[in-house]
Amino acid sequence: MVRLITRTLDMCATEAAESLLQSEETFSACLARINAIVLKPLLQSEPHEQKGKDNLKLLLLLNDCFHALWDLTEENHRTLKEKFSISPSLCLQDLYILWKGDLFLSVYIQYFVTFANCVVVQGFDQAAKNKSEFWKTHKTALKQFLADFTSETSIPVALHTVLHKPLRDHVQQYALILTRLSEAIGKSPDRELVTSAAKQYAKLQSFISQVLDEACLTKALWKSLGHKLTEWLCVPERRLLEDSKNLPVFASVGRTNRVLLFDDILVLIQGNNCQSFDLKLVWVDGSGSEKSAPENRHTIHIVTPEEAFFLSAKEPCMKAVWQWKLNQAVRQALNGKRDFPLWGEAREGSEPPVHRCFKYVFRAEGRFKNAAYEGEWYWGKPHGKGTLKWPDGRNHVGDFKEGLEHGFGICLVPLISEDRYDCYKCHWCEGKMRGYGICEYGNEMVYKGYFNDNLRQGFGILENPSAEQPFKYTGQWDNDKKNGYGVWDDKDRGERYIGIWQDDHRHGQGIVVTQSGVCYQRKFHVDKMVGSGILLLENDSVYEGNFTRDLTFVGKGKLTFSNGFTLEGTFSNKSGQGLQTQGILNTSSDQQDASITKVQLGLDEFPVEKRWQGIYDQFLGFLHSGCKEEMEESFTGFHIQTSKELRKSQEYLFCQRGPEDVSGKIEDVLEELVQHQEPESLQCYLQKAFKSSLHPLGKLLKALTFAFQATYSGIGANKHLLNMAQEEVKYYAKKIWELYQGLLHLALEQKGQPLAETEDGEKSDLSAYRLILPLILPCFYPELFMLYMLYHEKEDDLYCQGIVDLSLFPDIKLLEVLDVQKHLWPLKDLTLTNNQRRSLVKDKCFLSATECLQKLITTVDPREKLEILQKTYEEIETTVSRVVERDYKLPMDDLLPLLMYVVSRARIQHLGAEIHLIRDLMDPTNEGGMYDFLLTALESCYEHIQKDMRLHQRETWHMARDP
Known part of the structure; x- marks a missing residue:
């Protein structure tokens, strides 16, 4: 059966091949005559006008397509002839019009499209006109192609017919051969293939008819329209x-x-x-x-x-x-x-x-006039990624929505008569800058902060790093001007202003800190100091009264010296005569030894809840929006993935993007908040969130960190700002906890779960101390601890001198000096060499407790510092229990001398700064407990060492005064 089918197929294929061979031979000869009689004469004209030259180009292109078709016909004819010379029987694989159908179709399509282009622009009419005498003498030659050729047939019509009818008829012949073959092979497995090919050639016939109809219709249109419209619209391919x-x-x-x-x-x-x-x-x-x-x-x-x-x-x-x-x-x-x-x-x-990508030049009046937009469109408006370029050099690359800039975008604006640009890398909303952005101005200034309606609004940093008049402003903006609380660094003068601004001027209460360590607090009016103020000098003298910007005392005032003396009166400064005063100098004995109160600035003038309100406003706006993703992008930084050009310029809030452990997608953030509500899980989650530049809380903390550094680092490291900084860190923890609760409330609400109970003020503060403060403190610790060190510098110097004196004593002698009871001395710990006496051995007693206490400086968290102190106490108690060979609970009378011994041997620098930082920032619930008791004991040791040094210094001073 299979052999019978195969034999039938071969017979049908052979018959089709014989028909095709004969058809190709006849058609090839026809093409040769058309080439000689029609095409060659058409191409011999040499037009001088532009229209004729354009027409000749089309004819040359038609000639190329014609020869490609002729070559294909010749190749098919030659191949069939060779096949028959080898074998009288052929198979389906020998029919090239079947197996190479795509090639035949493309060649014929290209020819008829080009032919139609010539028809549209009346190319044959023009050719007949140019060589009219030639065609009159060649009517007989054209007759052989046209059965209905008469003396009334025009030359253009004749040319038109000759150059398409034979080819069109030959396509019909291909379709007929394949149709007959399909019918002849019956139900053969290859019938579907042959039938499909026959349909393709039938479609080609339909295509040719449509192409010619459209060409004739278009040609008729150009003839009917006026000359002006035809010139505007007529294109060969249209x-x-x-x-x-x-x-x-x-x-x-x-x-x-x-x-x-x-x-x-x-x-x-x-x-x-x-x-x-x-x-x-x-x-x-x-x-x-x-x-x-x-x-x-x-x-x-x-x-x-x-x-x-x-x-x-x-x-x-x-x-x-x-x-x-x-x-x-x-x-x-x-x-x-x-x-x-x-x-x-x-x-x-x-x-x-409806979504498309294309280039277009706007012509109508408006912001986009003459701008070329290339990018994505939706219903007639730029929508998606795109680029706008104006003739004057402006361009905008980024996201668009409903015809306006919306989302992240980079805009370049050239400066007039300068080869520089203002570069805006911002979040846009409805065609205007809104949200976070980074602007690099042509004058080298850089702004990083928030915008609203193209104006700087909210929190932002403006910096001019250039050599001429370098400055940096970190603070609040309103209507494109510095307004509200902010910090100004005048790097040229070497001073920092911390205070209130209005319309780009220092206006209201302010603190000025200088590079030399001098600082003062005054009221300002349009950049000028008004009223009296307080001036804190580097030698710890304090002046209260009126003074000039160059720190010259004028008018009534009071000067308190570092030794406690006071000078109160009227001050003046006459040229060449220096500072003069009329007043009362108080050197009473009760004032001489009194230490100067360390003045703290800004506490009443700048309530902590009103500082950096612009940072919190952005987060609250994001929260109130329901944490929409597009709001989150403009809230702080950008994480949208765009083209390579945009990704290079994307920056998160004041930091480069790095590897992240926490997702930045807001839906993931809200989901994770719900999953991590238990204390241990929450602490771990928040720790990762704060380190992430994608998480909203991480972005918030990064902004607060930069605001804190702008205020208290460098020039701002002044002891008179300690209380400002300390209460600011506490408030950060409180505010972050409130905002976390807001996020959690929203997450639970969106999931339809029961809402968490809102904590009262006292409970919320405790949560902030216990959970948030230890996690965020490392961000502020370097600047904060520096302020503590400066504030307690004198006490720590006395303490260090005392430690040096105590370190000269051997262990046994020191225990004796500190009045440690002898039955508590760990004498067994003292291992002697041959040349040592027990009284000279040092740094052996209570070694484990000493090493434990030294770890106090290795941690930031006040709670961890208290745990180290407790561990130190336990090590002392363990040692004593071992010495007395029983459990021994140390009473205060025994603990203090032993602890002082351990402190003297631990030699911790800046112990006063450490103690006061722990006291100020520890969990309030620890007050009155064991931690509080141990911290009080450590404070007593610290103060006792200082007291001994003060007594020693006083005795030395009296001996020097009364020899």
């Missing part, structure tokens, strides 16, 4: 698809009297003028839902980048045809090629995408 004269439709634009649909543009003709719309940027809506649509009409809404209008038909069938043709024309224009066949079933009914 085809007319529909004309409102043939299928009536009316446009709602101006006085439009004709609508033309081409394969690349839609044209509205108004008298001798016309409007054209590129089909790639035409959107078609036939729903008729627009309110402004004409009444009692079947309308199609047409949307273009700068204009929208309606096409109205009287009958629904007319509307349907126009809508279908418009959609297909737009889709094919977007694809960059026509369908095969032109209106084939394969694409029938499909609509073009």
